[in-house]
Amino acid sequence: MSADCCEATCQSHPARCKDCAVRPFSVCAALSDDELGELQALSEPTSFAPKSALLLQDEPVQNVFNITSGCVRLSKILSDGRRQVIGFAIAGDFLGLSFQERSNFTAEAIGPVTACRFRKKAFLNYLDAKPDLVRRLLEFSANELRLAQEQLVLLGRRTAEERVASFLTMRRARNSRFGQQGATLQLPMSRLDIADYLGLTIETVSRTFTKMVREKLIIIVPDGIRFVDLAHVGQIAAE
Amino acid sequence: MSADCCEATCQSHPARCKDCAVRPFSVCAALSDDELGELQALSEPTSFAPKSALLLQDEPVQNVFNITSGCVRLSKILSDGRRQVIGFAIAGDFLGLSFQERSNFTAEAIGPVTACRFRKKAFLNYLDAKPDLVRRLLEFSANELRLAQEQLVLLGRRTAEERVASFLTMRRARNSRFGQQGATLQLPMSRLDIADYLGLTIETVSRTFTKMVREKLIIIVPDGIRFVDLAHVGQIAAE
């Protein structure tokens, strides 16, 4: 049993796209088995070591990625070092399709990560012949936009406790694709990552966790938390 | 001369899409003149009075819109009344394509607004036959996502002064499509709208404007501001 919430069912690369565990959740679900063969020819299974980068902010985008396992941190840094984590990508998420020459953010593996890599140019060419894939990417993009807009409300208008509660329930919902539905939520990212995602400091995140433990809403376990009163956490998250 | 920054060049609806002033900036640029005729058959030119709603949060989305003039406020409200403005849509922007049954936000006209209205269902059907239009929508969506991610950094990590400076320079950049390039920036939205967009209070926005006036960065004029030291404002915005 995996100890990492963001690790998907497929730890090693399947021989063929057809057999890939993330396919049903991923952009590739838009393609038929035949087309999948074509895509496979363009794709290169790739592994990333913890802390290694898939994309670098302001650097040219050479590749786009379909994450197959692990957890990737997406962040933007201001010139004076302040950092905002703008998301965590997990298995099934698609990375790098911004139509910008250079990347708007840095994408770094938190633990070990596997991904299908495509040369951006080749992928864009392939898109021209595959309207269904473009359509699927549009749906993915629209969904990312919706999540980002939710996050705008969180950062602009919610209290520290609401942010943390919301983070926990969102993570739980996100992992549900992979059967992970128990009371235990694996959190592969550090407190600093969480703080930078929620627009807080590491101390505030820590104190808020502690407060939630004191109030018997959660228990802190190694590499994650366990929900004790999920309904109440959900209620704080909802407001 | 229009007194409203968000009003585009075309105040009244053109007879045909072909003649529409926003076409080059809008999603419809993806279509040939012939195809534009087809789209025109689906579209209904619509006017909205100030304060009227184009979309309502949590209500079914019946229509999608291509804004042709005016300024539309996009906002999300929490159940206790806290509000986050997630964007301002102007001429050329496309609204409502979230692939969700219900709208994730409310869209309201600030001043008078004109838009091309499409029945959502008919528009989605039309999309199936027009891969170039889907592609164009994907580019628009990716761009919206990029803007939202910038806003996440602003809300999560920037000071009040940086937020206001950033807001002013972003607005200026956004208006540049329509020739509006002078030192005067029209701001059709209220201080409350700006505050809710920047995750601040109305008082903090007002004080920050006043401070920038004192420091000879801007001058406040009716319905907008005038840049006195644009370079310096840009520098504060950049950090």
Add this chain to the structure above:
DNA sequence: CCGCCACATTGATCTAGATCAATGCCGCAC
């Protein structure tokens, strides 16, 4: 088994921006 290092927690204090409270400034109806 020890010592180190990175991360996490906890406590004391500070502050940017919120909140509370007038006051000012139109534009518009009568």
Add this chain to the structure above:
DNA sequence: GTGCGGCATTGATCTAGATCAATGTGGCGG
């Protein structure tokens, strides 16, 4: 011209969360 109602500004005070500063903790190399 007067009064009213909706914004905007300004001032005084408060506070959630930041900052500064130890102190804990657990994994890992030797």
